[in-house]
Amino acid sequence: MGKSGRALRAQPQILIFDVDGVLVDVRGSYWRSALQTVQSLSGHRVTYKQLHEWKSRPGFNDDWRMTAAWVTSLGRPITYEEARDAFNRFYWGTDGKLGNVRNEKMLVTPRQIARWAARFELNIFTGRNRQELQHTFGRWPAASHFRQIVTMDDVSRMKPHPDGLLKIVAGREAATALYIGDNVDDALAARAAGVPFVAVLPRAAHQYRERAASFRELGALALFSRATDLNTWLSP
Numbered sequence: 001m002g003k004s005g006r007a008l009r010a011q012p013q014i015l016i017f018d019v020d021g022v023l024v025d026v027r028g029s030y031w032r033s034a035l036q037t038v039q040s041l042s043g044h045r046v047t048y049k050q051l052h053e054w055k056s057r058p059g060f061n062d063d064w065r066m067t068a069a070w071v072t073s074l075g076r077p078i079t080y081e082e083a084r085d086a087f088n089r090f091y092w093g094t095d096g097k098l099g100n101v102r103n104e105k106m107l108v109t110p111r112q113i114a115r116w117a118a119r120f121e122l123n124i125f126t127g128r129n130r131q132e133l134q135h136t137f138g139r140w141p142a143a144s145h146f147r148q149i150v151t152m153d154d155v156s157r158m159k160p161h162p163d164g165l166l167k168i169v170a171g172r173e174a175a176t177a178l179y180i181g182d183n184v185d186d187a188l189a190a191r192a193a194g195v196p197f198v199a200v201l202p203r204a205a206h207q208y209r210e211r212a213a214s215f216r217e218l219g220a221l222a223l224f225s226r227a228t229d230l231n232t233w234l235s236p
Contacts, residue, residue, distance in 0.1 A: 011235050012178035012196070015116060016168055019126040021182035022200050022227050024136055028103030030063055033090040036100075037067045041086055042074040052206040056214065061127045061159045061185035062152070063087060104136050108227055113142035124149040125164035125179070125189075160188035165195050180227055187218035198222045198230070 020026045031051060038046050050070075060066035068083035093099030116122055124146050126133060130153045137143045150164040157163050169177055174194035179186065182200040190197035199215040201208065202225045212223055222233055 010175070012176060013121060014123065014169070014172070014177035015120045015230075016123045016125050016165060016177055016179045016195070017227070018179070018181035018183070018186050019124060019128055019133065019136075022180055023106065023108050023124075025105040025107050029091060029100040032103070033087055033100045034063050034067050036090045037083065037087045038070050038074070040090075041067075041071045041078060041083070042076050044074050046070075049206055052211075056184055056207070056211060058160055058184055058188060061183050063127075101132075101135060106136075106140065108142075110140070110142035112228060113145050117145035122146045123168045125168060126151055127159055127185075129153050159183075159185035160192070162189045162193035162195075165189055165193035169193065169195065180224075180230065184214060184218065187215055187220060191219050196221055198224060198233070200224050200227055202226070 017023055020030060031048065034051055035046055035048070038044070054060055054066050054070055060069070064080055064084040064087055067087055068078055068080050071078050071083065089099070091099050091101055093101070113122070122145050124133075126149075128151055130151050133149065133151055137149075148168050150167055152158050155161075155163040155167060165174075165177070165179060175196065177195045179190040179193075179195050179197045180200060181187065181190070181197065187197050187199065197218075197220050199212075199220045199222070201211055201215065201223050205211065215223060224230060224233075
């Protein structure tokens with residue numbers, strides 16, 4: 001069940017979704033690939049607790065950037081490109097064997113997306129690139145309900161910059177939109193764009209209290225355990 005902070009001035013007309021952790025469970029794909037990348041490149045054993053500490057820092061919604069900084073902090077300076085290439089070997093796989101991407105699971109049913117689409121304009125602003133998005137969404141029946149899908153390939157500056165949200169809103173009143181995300185960079189992008197924001201943060205998440213407090217400080221109107229809790233908050 002969601003926990004309300006501040007109320008919306010009015011019901012939104014536009015819903016904008018982040019993907020990872022909101023529409024797709026990435027614990028076994030992106031998260032696992034990040035840990036494997038850091039361990040492989042640094043030689044250090046690392047934990048999910050450390051992963052979430054890094055992901056809670058502004059500017060690290062991009063897993064390649066995060067892993068590059070993390071490995072460098074452990075005593076082996078590497079470039080963004082080196083981190084990206086190593087990460088992709090774990091994520092996509094090698095030698096014809098599918099990697100961790102095979103573990104991704106949808107968190108929201110096509111039926112629920114269709115229900116939202118009947119009431120709201122639906123869009124996506126994600127830190128994924130087009131290839132990653134297409135692999136997961138290409139055959140998903142609900143994908144056709146999204147009017148705009150903005151990936152890292154579609155903007156010159158990624159989160160926490162608000163460019164993707166501004167592209168979707170496109171001159172319309174920002175207050176008529178609502179962004180649903182799960183990362184500090186999502187909250188920062190929403191604040192910069194003037195778009196109301198709600199956070200998906202399961203109660204069992206690592207460092208729940210600290211992350212919940214951070215979201216509230218950044219202006220999150222509510223915290224939800226899952227994206228579908230949005231239904232308890234929007235007017236019927």
